[in-house]
Amino acid sequence: DSGVTQTPKHLITATGQRVTLRCSPRSGDLSVYWYQQSLDQGLQFLIQYYNGEERAKGNILERFSAQQFPDLHSELNLSSLELGDSALYFCASSAGQGGNTIYFGEGSWLTVV
Amino acid sequence: GENVEQHPSTLSVQEGDSAVIKCTYSDSASNYFPWYKQELGKRPQLIIDIRSNVGEKKDQRIAVTLNKTAKHFSLHITETQPEDSAVYFCAASKGKIIFGKGTRLHILP
Numbered sequence: 001d002s003g004v005t006q007t008p009k010h011l012i013t014a015t016g017q018r019v020t021l022r023c024s025p026r027s028g029d030l031s032v033y034w035y036q037q038s039l040d041q042g043l044q045f046l047i048q049y050y051n052g053e054e055r056a057k058g059n060i061l062e063r064f065s066a067q068q069f070p071d072l073h074s075e076l077n078l079s080s081l082e083l084g085d086s087a088l089y090f091c092a093s094s095a096g097q098g099g100n101t102i103y104f105g106e107g108s109w110l111t112v113v
Numbered sequence: 114g115e116n117v118e119q120h121p122s123t124l125s126v127q128e129g130d131s132a133v134i135k136c137t138y139s140d141s142a143s144n145y146f147p148w149y150k151q152e153l154g155k156r157p158q159l160i161i162d163i164r165s166n167v168g169e170k171k172d173q174r175i176a177v178t179l180n181k182t183a184k185h186f187s188l189h190i191t192e193t194q195p196e197d198s199a200v201y202f203c204a205a206s207k208g209k210i211i212f213g214k215g216t217r218l219h220i221l222p
Binding site: 002033035041042043045048055056058090097098099100101102103104105106107 | 144145147149155156157158159162164202206207208209210211212213214215
């Protein structure tokens with residue numbers, strides 16, 4: 001167990017819908033990262049937050065948004081869902097802003113039908 | 114932008130032989146290079162990491178080497194075992210962590 005908690009574990013939704021994925025980082029970690037992993041694909045970096053502030057942005061679509069709350073948990077919002085958004089979404093956390101080991105949660109499996 | 118290239122994408126080795134996976138990175142400011150192992154349907158887990166002030170690091174059957182001048186680093190697994198079968202990801206970081214596309218390692222009996 002990495003200490004990073006993600007909910008829900010599985011989610012099936014229809015095209016055009018909106019979903020929210022939730023992540024609680026390891027105790028004491030200030031950074032949260034979101035990654036997207038499609039079938040047989042690598043880990044695509046979406047966005048990083050550090051202590052509530054956006055720290056770095058990757059290839060995150062405009063239909064996606066995220067935030068980190070004062071209690072350090074984070075949410076990834078995916079809207080106007082398309083079939084191609086079906087993927088495993090990982091949250092990870094680390095103690096510092098960068099150059100530290102990141103620990104992954106178990107992931108949220110999103111299926112868009 | 115930052116990029117990490119990883120090769121090969123698939124690797125099959127006989128049980129007991131060695132496996133080598135190579136990565137190159139584009140951002141010379143990167144200072145931290147972790148390697149993760151991901152089994153099917155599970156989360157990536159850190160297996161070894163190296164920082165830019167070190168050229169080589171070893172942990173039992175696993176070793177990582179770093180060549181900062183050439184901007185490449187490699188993972189070496191010796192005496193491979195069936196449980197080494199998985200997807201391995203290299204990464205480079207100076208802040209955000211950018212991953213390579215992964216190497217699917219098959220250990221053949």
